[in-house]
Amino acid sequence: MSDSPFTPRVFSGIQPSGGLTLGNYLGAIKRFVDMQEDDFETIYCMVDMHAITVWQDPEALRHQTRELAAGYIAAGLDPAKSIMFNQSQVAEHAQLAWIFNCVARMGWMNRMTQFKDKAGKNRENASVGLFTYPALMAADILVYHATHVPVGDDQKQHLELTRDVATKFNHDFGVDFFPLTEPVIEGVATRVMSLRDGSKKMSKSDPSDMSRINMTDDADAIAKKIRKAKTDPEPLPATLDELSDRPEARNLINIYAALAEEDAQTVLTQFEGKQFGDFKPQLSDLAVAKLSPIADEMARLMNDPAEIDAILGKGAARAREIAHPILARTYDIVGMIQS
Numbered sequence: 001m002s003d004s005p006f007t008p009r010v011f012s013g014i015q016p017s018g019g020l021t022l023g024n025y026l027g028a029i030k031r032f033v034d035m036q037e038d039d040f041e042t043i044y045c046m047v048d049m050h051a052i053t054v055w056q057d058p059e060a061l062r063h064q065t066r067e068l069a070a071g072y073i074a075a076g077l078d079p080a081k082s083i084m085f086n087q088s089q090v091a092e093h094a095q096l097a098w099i100f101n102c103v104a105r106m107g108w109m110n111r112m113t114q115f116k117d118k119a120g121k122n123r124e125n126a127s128v129g130l131f132t133y134p135a136l137m138a139a140d141i142l143v144y145h146a147t148h149v150p151v152g153d154d155q156k157q158h159l160e161l162t163r164d165v166a167t168k169f170n171h172d173f174g175v176d177f178f179p180l181t182e183p184v185i186e187g188v189a190t191r192v193m194s195l196r197d198g199s200k201k202m203s204k205s206d207p208s209d210m211s212r213i214n215m216t217d218d219a220d221a222i223a224k225k226i227r228k229a230k231t232d233p234e235p236l237p238a239t240l241d242e243l244s245d246r247p248e249a250r251n252l253i254n255i256y257a258a259l260a261e262e263d264a265q266t267v268l269t270q271f272e273g274k275q276f277g278d279f280k281p282q283l284s285d286l287a288v289a290k291l292s293p294i295a296d297e298m299a300r301l302m303n304d305p306a307e308i309d310a311i312l313g314k315g316a317a318r319a320r321e322i323a324h325p326i327l328a329r330t331y332d333i334v335g336m337i338q339s
């Protein structure tokens, strides 16, 4: 990091495409908070322009954007330390995305597994925005010259594409202008799985609410979902290797470890030989103890939407101060007259 000419700067975002899940919290927001306390300038976004790549009801989008902001703050992000705003307020994201649409290649986009997953069988009917999503994501990051991006494991491929865009832009124009951003994919819960199917990622858009823990779930809902989570009849083993073909069991151990801030082996040693009937109530108690204070604070913040909007407005102004000169220099490099 010390050899880099770029200011150590973190950018990340979450789509306000539904309520926050435990996956978003453990895979992303918890890292956001850690990095806020480190020696970084931190910028965290509600990526509403990404959210509309699939249909969003306008009223729901407004509500979800505010609720996501409330989730960031309730989980420990401090608007005095981190810049927080919603993406559409800073037009430079969309402006740089257009340049990157002209840098990125069709073949790169065709390889993106998230597009394939989200478009499903009905590719012809997917929005063009869903296809070019990674170019906008590259712009989100590079419009701040961000050096580090904390994300869950599912975003690894998009981060590689961001580096490809930066490399190609720098090469095509003979400059060393955009940094090669480092993904920060750390911890035991970089991929929290569905509670109903250990082969699928926990996701806010999964049709089954029982597949996920929402950050707004109350204690009863959390306990019920964990009680009904899919498992197997075997007791918990002594080693992680013995969980390699038991994805649902491994997922619950990982969730416990992430919430307790321990490593997965330590948790397994604690519960070795126990049945899920013994383990699940303890996981529930831990989840309720960690998540309920966040849910309560989110509810309190949501009572004052004007205050949330004011925080986002101030964050957007600070973000624009960083993004504007980087975009202006990009236009100049490309040869666009800005008089």
Ligand code: AQP
Pocket (backbone or CB within 6 Å): 013, 014, 015, 016, 017, 018, 021, 023, 024, 025, 026, 027, 028, 150, 151, 152, 153, 154, 155, 189, 190, 191, 192, 193, 201, 202, 203, 204, 205, 206
């Ligand atoms: N299950 C997960 N485990 C760990 N990290 C996760 N993330 C998402 N799900 C998990 C991380 O959360 C951040 C924000 O994700 P996003 O909202 O931008 O989009 P996503 O990855 O597509 O999340 P969802 O919940 O699955 O949303 P929908 O259902 O709308 O597509 C990212 O850092 C992501 O890695």
